[in-house]
Amino acid sequence: MINQVMNKIKPEISGQKAFNHVAEVSQHHRIQASPGYRNAAFYCRNVFRDSKVRVKIDSYKADHDTAYWTNKLWDEWDCTSATLDILGEEPLRLCDYQAEKMCIIQRSIATPEGGVKGPIIYLEKGDSEEHYEDIDFTGALVLSDGDWNKVRAWAVEKRGAVGIISFRMLEFPPVRHRFDIADAIMYTSFWWTGTEKKTFGFALSPKQGDWLKDKCLQQKEKHAKGKADSPYIMAEAHVDAKLYPGFIENVNAFIPGQTMEEILITAHLCHPQASANDNASGVSVALEAARALQKLIDEGVLEKPRRGIRFLLIPEFTGTYAYLSDNENRIPRTLAGLNLDMVGENQALTNSSLLVEYPPQASGSFVGDLMAEVLTQLASEAKNIAGTASYGLFRYALSPFSGGSDHYITSDPTVGIPSPMLIQWPDKFYHTSADTLDKVDPDMLYRVGVMTATYAYVMAMLNEEDAAWVLNLQGYHYYNRANELIKNLPVKAQLLEEKVRIELFKELEANLEYLYQLKIVEMNDLLRFMPRYKRRTNSLIRAKLTEFKAFNQNALRNVANTLGLPRKLEQEEVKEDKSPVPIRLFRGPFSARGYVEMFSEEIQKEYKELGEKHPSMRGALSQFVYWIDGKRSLNEIIELTKKETGMDVSAYAEDYLNILHKMDLIDWAK
Numbered sequence: 001m002i003n004q005v006m007n008k009i010k011p012e013i014s015g016q017k018a019f020n021h022v023a024e025v026s027q028h029h030r031i032q033a034s035p036g037y038r039n040a041a042f043y044c045r046n047v048f049r050d051s052k053v054r055v056k057i058d059s060y061k062a063d064h065d066t067a068y069w070t071n072k073l074w075d076e077w078d079c080t081s082a083t084l085d086i087l088g089e090e091p092l093r094l095c096d097y098q099a100e101k102m103c104i105i106q107r108s109i110a111t112p113e114g115g116v117k118g119p120i121i122y123l124e125k126g127d128s129e130e131h132y133e134d135i136d137f138t139g140a141l142v143l144s145d146g147d148w149n150k151v152r153a154w155a156v157e158k159r160g161a162v163g164i165i166s167f168r169m170l171e172f173p174p175v176r177h178r179f180d181i182a183d184a185i186m187y188t189s190f191w192w193t194g195t196e197k198k199t200f201g202f203a204l205s206p207k208q209g210d211w212l213k214d215k216c217l218q219q220k221e222k223h224a225k226g227k228a229d230s231p232y233i234m235a236e237a238h239v240d241a242k243l244y245p246g247f248i249e250n251v252n253a254f255i256p257g258q259t260m261e262e263i264l265i266t267a268h269l270c271h272p273q274a275s276a277n278d279n280a281s282g283v284s285v286a287l288e289a290a291r292a293l294q295k296l297i298d299e300g301v302l303e304k305p306r307r308g309i310r311f312l313l314i315p316e317f318t319g320t321y322a323y324l325s326d327n328e329n330r331i332p333r334t335l336a337g338l339n340l341d342m343v344g345e346n347q348a349l350t351n352s353s354l355l356v357e358y359p360p361q362a363s364g365s366f367v368g369d370l371m372a373e374v375l376t377q378l379a380s381e382a383k384n385i386a387g388t389a390s391y392g393l394f395r396y397a398l399s400p401f402s403g404g405s406d407h408y409i410t411s412d413p414t415v416g417i418p419s420p421m422l423i424q425w426p427d428k429f430y431h432t433s434a435d436t437l438d439k440v441d442p443d444m445l446y447r448v449g450v451m452t453a454t455y456a457y458v459m460a461m462l463n464e465e466d467a468a469w470v471l472n473l474q475g476y477h478y479y480n481r482a483n484e485l486i487k488n489l490p491v492k493a494q495l496l497e498e499k500v501r502i503e504l505f506k507e508l509e510a511n512l513e514y515l516y517q518l519k520i521v522e523m524n525d526l527l528r529f530m531p532r533y534k535r536r537t538n539s540l541i542r543a544k545l546t547e548f549k550a551f552n553q554n555a556l557r558n559v560a561n562t563l564g565l566p567r568k569l570e571q572e573e574v575k576e577d578k579s580p581v582p583i584r585l586f587r588g589p590f591s592a593r594g595y596v597e598m599f600s601e602e603i604q605k606e607y608k609e610l611g612e613k614h615p616s617m618r619g620a621l622s623q624f625v626y627w628i629d630g631k632r633s634l635n636e637i638i639e640l641t642k643k644e645t646g647m648d649v650s651a652y653a654e655d656y657l658n659i660l661h662k663m664d665l666i667d668w669a670k
């Protein structure tokens with residue numbers, strides 16, 4: 001079915017049309033809750049309209065008193081101009097907002113009437129306060145390549161500094177070191193929670209930052225030698241901006257189906273100008289996929305789908321929270337999702353690969369395997385010399401769930417819209433001023449456009465007749481993963497000590513059993529798409545599971561043989577699991593920013609300290625919380641998280657849930 005649908009879609013999708021949309025969208029400075037974002041939303045609405053796709057704009061309040069589920073909003077921001085000048089014998093303008101929108105820290109507040117003149121103090125010993133006890137920061141602009149949020153929290157909040165100059169550049173080895181993009185400016189923003197002392201700030205490229213840093217150090221030296229009056233360079237800053245209660249907008253387009261059920265395609269529309277790949281590209285692919293599908297349906301090339309297909313262009317995270325909390329009755333009818341984030345990359349320039357990122361395992365769905373198959377079908381672009389095999393002419397890979405975009409909200413089991421993501425990662429220019437139109441490849445937009453439209457339509461049509469091939473697809477991935485586990489046993493394992501061999505065997509047995517348990521849930525997820533002939537589908541699923549079970553038993557028998565172990569090892573006594581059972585009292589992932597600030601100082605401190613104590617926490621925390629279902633014990637959840645991510649969360653799991661308990665987000669079963 002995938003192939004037939006894809007063949008009908010291919011001639012209609014235009015990479016160039018999508019590219020033209022990227023050119024338009026990327027001209028808007030699309031900060032969430034801002035006039036620039038709103039204008040981009042109007043553009044997208046008009047494109048949907050021109051494509052005869054039903055569309056509306058949903059506005060949601062954006063201010064510090066508003067939250068959608070646990071996601072707190074912030075004020076709307078409007079900036080009209082900003083400049084930063086270095087004063088002295090050789091004056092130099094380092095930032096001009098009208099020329100380069102990323103040269104300020106987004107959501108900066110206005111400088112006082114007439115601007116600010118002050119010394120630049122370079123933080124040469126890092127970004128924490130204890131190294132600067134004897135320095136007077138009053139009225140200063142603080143220059144740092146450290147964490148600007150951290151610097152603001154002490155330098156502005158406690159020590160009287162007036163602004164920040166950041167020249168931070170995050171590195172993603174091996175594709176990006178700061179010197180790889182020395183002229184680019186990193187996307188930096190304040191994310192106000194409402195309680196802090198607000199300020200303004202500028203962002204410089206590594207090259208500008210290094211230059212200014214050297215100038216500051218030279219001045220200090222001159223002063224020490226008595227050749228200058230002041231140890232500091234002077235600068236003048238002007239920012240004209242305002243923060244006020246406002247709105248965010250979701251562009252909500254819909255191709256109706258024959259039933260009330262829906263498939264949901266999301267792409268975030270926010271980010272600074274230009275952010276061409278992140279994520280004008282995802283938005284543009286959604287616009288083009290919707291146009292093509294609507295046209296093919298109108299012309300009768302594709303029949304009217306069973307399920308509706310909704311395209312949601314949102315400010316990242318906040319818009320998805322707002323949509324879901326506003327449409328709770330529609331969530332159960334929304335059977336699956338797909339998120340598009342950074343899809344248009346020119347791979348030669350950005351060093352990226354196109355990834356199909358699976359939904360988290362706790363979402364228990366087959367849709368990741370289905371998306372992977374769409375990729376496989378697409379990736380047959382060229383043939384070998386004899387014409388006997390074909391393959392794709394771009395880099396691609398499958399990735400387990402990693403999060404970091406809107407699919408992490410929809411895929412949460414408390415929402416239940418399992419959503420893979422298409423993304424290109426890593427990207428040398430990610431979140432910098434160099435993420436511009438010239439890094440976007442119309443051919444990639446075409447590929448992802450075909451994949452998006454194909455996936456959306458196949459999911460919208462999936463029914464009882466598809467059970468067999470979807471199950472075979474699941475089988476393919478099951479055997480792949482099971483074989484990978486077996487393949488990864490150490491070479492010459494039979495020569496290892498008996499104790500080690502037994503451990504290896506038991507681990508393999510447990511991992512195969514985990515895979516099997518996952519597949520039970522994933523295959524049963526098919527039933528949501530196939531309410532008719534349930535008995536038939538059920539028996540197909542059971543047959544497949546019997547096949548998997550037999551495979552596991554065979555494999556284990558062979559491995560036991562190789563390792564010189566009896567097939568049935570003595571069973572260890574199962575320890576009684578006395579760990580508590582957590583219950584989630586909130587929907588969607590917990591969104592801490594701004595939310596924790598609503599609680600006591602003590603809770604805020606606890607929350608902050610736990611994160612600082614366990615910097616690796618972010619890696620598996622979402623997956624950990626997804627597994628909480630009110631039935632599994634804490635130990636079981638920790639074990640499942642380990643199986644899924646390879647990360648052990650036991651050092652902080654209970655403490656984390658206890659803090660959430662204090663915020664009435666978690667309860668413990670009696």
Ligand SMILES: [Zn+2]
Pocket residue numbers: 271278431
């Ligand atoms: Zn981004």
